[in-house]
Amino acid sequence: MLEFISAQSIGVLVIAVVMVLLCINIFKKPMGCLLRLFINTLGGFIALFVINYIGAFVGISIGINWINAIIIGIFGLPGVGFLLIWHLILTI
16 A cells, blocks of 8 residues: 655654754854864965975975974964974074
């Protein structure tokens, strides 16, 4: 025998869809911030590796430790610039 979808099943489905849409709307902004932080971090570490690779020819290298990782993770490319300037000031 063929059963049709009951009104109760349709109600549950509608409520589930509304809940999913509300969750997406609520978490959209924090996820955007996390994505931006991830992209900043990735760009900063790529720049750090490029500076260390090119800097090996001229004697400049920035160590990778947890303090530098926090600075690069939060600030991204400007953090790498800060670390580079800081390194140059300390070596003068």
